[in-house]
Amino acid sequence: MPFSLVAEEDSEDLRREETRGTLVRIKELVNDTLASNGMNDISPLSEEDVLDAIDRGKSEGGPHGQHWVLDPIDGTKGFMRGDQYAIALALLDEGKVVLGVLACPNLPLTSVTSYDRHNSQDKVGCLYFAQLGAGTFMQSIDGSPPRKVHVSATTNPEGALFFESFEAAHSSHDLSSLIVKKMGVKTPPVRMDSQAKYGALSRGDGEIYLRFPREGYREKIWDHAAGYMVVAEAGGIVTDAAGNPLNFSRGRYLDLDTGIIVTNQKLMPALSKAVVESLKERASSLQS
Ligand SMILES: Nc1ncnc2c1ncn2[C@@H]1O[C@H](COP(=O)(O)O)[C@@H](OP(=O)(O)O)[C@H]1O
Numbered sequence: 287m288p289f290s291l292v293a294e295e296d297s298e299d300l301r302r303e304e305t306r307g308t309l310v311r312i313k314e315l316v317n318d319t320l321a322s323n324g325m326n327d328i329s330p331l332s333e334e335d336v337l338d339a340i341d342r343g344k345s346e347g348g349p350h351g352q353h354w355v356l357d358p359i360d361g362t363k364g365f366m367r368g369d370q371y372a373i374a375l376a377l378l379d380e381g382k383v384v385l386g387v388l389a390c391p392n393l394p395l396t397s398v399t400s401y402d403r404h405n406s407q408d409k410v411g412c413l414y415f416a417q418l419g420a421g422t423f424m425q426s427i428d429g430s431p432p433r434k435v436h437v438s439a440t441t442n443p444e445g446a447l448f449f450e451s452f453e454a455a456h457s458s459h460d461l462s463s464l465i466v467k468k469m470g471v472k473t474p475p476v477r478m479d480s481q482a483k484y485g486a487l488s489r490g491d492g493e494i495y496l497r498f499p500r501e502g503y504r505e506k507i508w509d510h511a512a513g514y515m516v517v518a519e520a521g522g523i524v525t526d527a528a529g530n531p532l533n534f535s536r537g538r539y540l541d542l543d544t545g546i547i548v549t550n551q552k553l554m555p556a557l558s559k560a561v562v563e564s565l566k567e568r569a570s571s572l573q574s
């Protein structure tokens with residue numbers, strides 16, 4: 287059946303002679319995975335089939351029809367370091383996200399704040415799924431029964447915990463620090479790669495996620511669509527710095543006002559105020 291896929295990767299690098307070995311390995315892994323999922327009726331894929339499948343992700347998305355949005359490895363730098371990363375899949379219907387699935391293979395099942403890597407009881411690997419109007423659910427990646435999750439109900443910023451990118455090049459740590467200081471947040475940031483931040487926030491590990499890329503950076507829809515849905519259906523709010531909802535209907539890019547801010551309903555007014563004030567201060571200090 288034909289479908290539209292907006293995805294981060296294309297096959298250009300894998301089509302080069304130097305990467306032939308990698309392509310062969312990927313083809314084997316794909317075929318092994320299909321077979322181990324009981325899809326034995328599909329004949330094994332060739333290398334060209336695999337390259338073509340990767341290139342199906344060139345769709346431009348947009349406001350009409352249905353589009354799958356895929357980031358096969360979000361948080362590539364975290365993946366390389368052995369830290370957090372995510373596989374993120376969302377479905378757009380007439381420009382709106384209606385489904386989000388987020389696999390976070392390195393995210394602790396309990397909480398990022400209480401995880402003890404020396405305790406063998408503390409398992410890692412979470413799978414989140416959220417459907418418009420039906421809530422957000424989380425299960426272990428190896429298949430425990432799903433449970434419904436909700437964002438934190440914390441109303442006092444003093445007890446709030448905030449997330450930001452591990453990579454300082456992806457989001458200004460200075461600006462985040464200014465914002466949370468204004469709110470009265472006392473705890474240091476939790477720095478994590480990928481949309482695992484949305485997953486952790488959706489079950490109440492922390493209350494705030496701030497993302498302020500350098501000026502001119504254009505956010506891609508596959509970096510936020512699934513995470514947005516997971517947080518929104520768990521009762522959280524995701525906006526740009528001016529309070530506008532994220533618009534996933536404009537194609538491959540989000541094209542938003544400065545930054546992305548995420549928190550619960552109760553903390554959003556204080557967070558918005560702190561963001562506006564901090565951006566003004568930053569702008570005037572850059573002018574002087
Ligand atoms: N200069 C930049 N500013 C903001 N985001 C950036 C960036 N360079 C890359 N990114 C995006 O940040 C994503 C990772 O997010 P995070 O900072 O939350 O870990 C990357 O996803 P990929 O790893 O899928 O390429 C990439 O799309």
Ligand SMILES: [Mg+2]
Nearest residue numbers: 357360361509
């Ligand atoms: Mg990404």
